[in-house]
Amino acid sequence: MQKTVEAKLNKLDERVRDLTKEANDPKVKPTVATSAKQQLSTAEAEIKRLRTDPHAPSEARASIVRNMDPWYAAFKVQPGQKLYLAPADRVRIW
Secondary structure (H helix, E strand, C coil): HHHHHHHHHHHHHHHEEEEHHHHCCCCCCCHHHHHHHHHHHHHHHHHHHHHCCCCHHHHCCCCCHHHHHHHHHHHHCCCCCCCCCCCCHHHCCC
Protein backbone atom coordinates (compact mmCIF):
# COMPACT_ATOMS: atom_id res chain seq x y z
CA MET A 1 0.00 0.00 0.00
CA GLN A 2 2.83 2.41 0.85
CA LYS A 3 4.29 1.91 -2.63
CA THR A 4 0.89 2.66 -4.17
CA VAL A 5 0.62 5.94 -2.26
CA GLU A 6 4.22 6.93 -3.04
CA ALA A 7 3.76 6.19 -6.74
CA LYS A 8 0.56 8.21 -6.81
CA LEU A 9 2.24 11.12 -4.99
CA ASN A 10 5.16 11.09 -7.45
CA LYS A 11 2.77 11.11 -10.40
CA LEU A 12 0.74 13.95 -8.87
CA ASP A 13 3.87 15.98 -8.07
CA GLU A 14 4.92 15.67 -11.70
CA ARG A 15 1.43 16.68 -12.86
CA VAL A 16 1.51 19.71 -10.54
CA ARG A 17 4.80 20.86 -12.07
CA ASP A 18 3.39 20.51 -15.61
CA LEU A 19 0.14 22.29 -14.74
CA THR A 20 1.97 25.11 -12.98
CA LYS A 21 4.02 25.77 -16.12
CA GLU A 22 0.92 25.62 -18.30
CA ALA A 23 -1.19 27.83 -16.02
CA ASN A 24 1.49 30.52 -15.89
CA ASP A 25 2.53 30.45 -19.55
CA PRO A 26 1.50 33.77 -21.19
CA LYS A 27 1.33 32.09 -24.62
CA VAL A 28 -1.48 29.75 -23.51
CA LYS A 29 -5.11 30.74 -24.17
CA PRO A 30 -6.96 31.97 -21.06
CA THR A 31 -9.42 29.06 -21.09
CA VAL A 32 -6.57 26.54 -21.15
CA ALA A 33 -4.81 28.38 -18.32
CA THR A 34 -8.03 28.40 -16.26
CA SER A 35 -8.48 24.68 -16.84
CA ALA A 36 -4.88 24.05 -15.83
CA LYS A 37 -5.39 26.07 -12.64
CA GLN A 38 -8.50 24.05 -11.74
CA GLN A 39 -6.68 20.76 -12.38
CA LEU A 40 -3.75 22.05 -10.35
CA SER A 41 -6.07 22.80 -7.42
CA THR A 42 -7.55 19.29 -7.62
CA ALA A 43 -4.12 17.65 -7.80
CA GLU A 44 -2.85 19.68 -4.84
CA ALA A 45 -5.93 18.71 -2.80
CA GLU A 46 -5.36 15.03 -3.59
CA ILE A 47 -1.70 15.31 -2.57
CA LYS A 48 -2.74 16.89 0.72
CA ARG A 49 -5.29 14.11 1.32
CA LEU A 50 -2.76 11.37 0.57
CA ARG A 51 -0.22 12.92 2.94
CA THR A 52 -2.60 13.63 5.82
CA ASP A 53 -5.47 11.11 5.72
CA PRO A 54 -4.62 8.03 7.81
CA HIS A 55 -6.87 5.85 5.63
CA ALA A 56 -5.57 4.06 2.56
CA PRO A 57 -6.77 5.40 -0.80
CA SER A 58 -9.71 3.47 -2.23
CA GLU A 59 -7.54 1.87 -4.93
CA ALA A 60 -5.53 0.18 -2.21
CA ARG A 61 -8.61 -1.06 -0.33
CA ALA A 62 -10.70 -2.51 -3.14
CA SER A 63 -10.19 -6.22 -2.46
CA ILE A 64 -9.92 -6.27 1.32
CA VAL A 65 -12.75 -8.80 1.52
CA ARG A 66 -10.37 -11.41 0.12
CA ASN A 67 -8.84 -11.68 3.60
CA MET A 68 -12.13 -12.41 5.41
CA ASP A 69 -13.08 -16.06 5.78
CA PRO A 70 -16.86 -15.42 6.24
CA TRP A 71 -16.90 -13.65 2.87
CA TYR A 72 -15.90 -16.89 1.12
CA ALA A 73 -18.76 -18.80 2.69
CA ALA A 74 -21.31 -16.04 2.10
CA PHE A 75 -20.53 -15.65 -1.60
CA LYS A 76 -19.33 -19.20 -2.32
CA VAL A 77 -16.00 -18.05 -3.75
CA GLN A 78 -13.99 -21.01 -5.04
CA PRO A 79 -10.35 -21.57 -6.11
CA GLY A 80 -9.82 -20.36 -9.64
CA GLN A 81 -12.13 -17.37 -9.31
CA LYS A 82 -10.66 -13.88 -9.66
CA LEU A 83 -10.95 -12.79 -6.00
CA TYR A 84 -10.04 -16.15 -4.45
CA LEU A 85 -7.05 -16.05 -2.14
CA ALA A 86 -5.67 -19.24 -0.59
CA PRO A 87 -6.13 -19.38 3.21
CA ALA A 88 -2.35 -19.40 3.74
CA ASP A 89 -2.05 -16.13 1.75
CA ARG A 90 -4.78 -14.23 3.64
CA VAL A 91 -3.73 -11.46 5.99
CA ARG A 92 -4.41 -12.10 9.68
CA ILE A 93 -4.35 -8.99 11.86
CA TRP A 94 -5.95 -10.23 15.06
